[in-house]
Amino acid sequence: MTHEHPGAAGLQVERTSLAWVRTALAASVVALIVTRYSVVRHAPLLTAGGVLLLVGAAAIGLGARRRQTDIEQALAAGRNPSSRTMMRLTSLMVCAAGLSSIWAIFALR
């Protein structure tokens, strides 16, 4: 890949990596809110879900680093850096969180 401005690729990759980090932070906040909710309501099943979400958030945080090197390697090799796996896992994670919270709101009413 040729760039009109040297270093442009670095900024692109950096912005994307920061977006992953922000997402990991948002997921951690939701995980903590859910965990606190479950502890207050004495709902061990939901606590497990909250902890699982926290683990997922940590995985996204670590994944951000991994993703950065993956993207850099793909660009160096002239490949397209899209990753279906990361998108699918992340999307599945928030959907699971959404479903669990719907269930919890009904169950703990």
Place this chain on the structure above:
Amino acid sequence: MDDNADSAPADDADVPPVVSAPTASTPWWEEGVDPDYRFSLANERTFLAWIRTSLAFIAAAVALEQLVPSFTVHGVRTALSVALAMFGLLAGVGAYRHWMRSERAMRRGEALPRTPLMLWLSIGLAAIAAVIAVVLVVQAT
């Protein structure tokens, strides 16, 4: 697309890319040609913005159920919480769907897909705000 969208990519295709005719068995990620990596990364960041929107909806749902004292109108708080969580679910599903369709459109050289999600979520949020306003008025009288 996303924040700080860069200028259009340098068109370094001297020869028109050979677009293999998609067959029923061709997965979308092998259709057409690889898009400019900057567009792919912008698409990825847009996906992540949707994911964060979804997470914010879920957080709002749980926070509403947990922190807000029950309205005098019975069941309203639970209904609003469930609605918020469902928006979160919708945004989470829509995030992947929209990312996939955008990536596919770029591979095929088509126009980017539009998503009705923004309209739905805006209407949904406005409806929630309206319900809260009505409940507050009912409670005050």
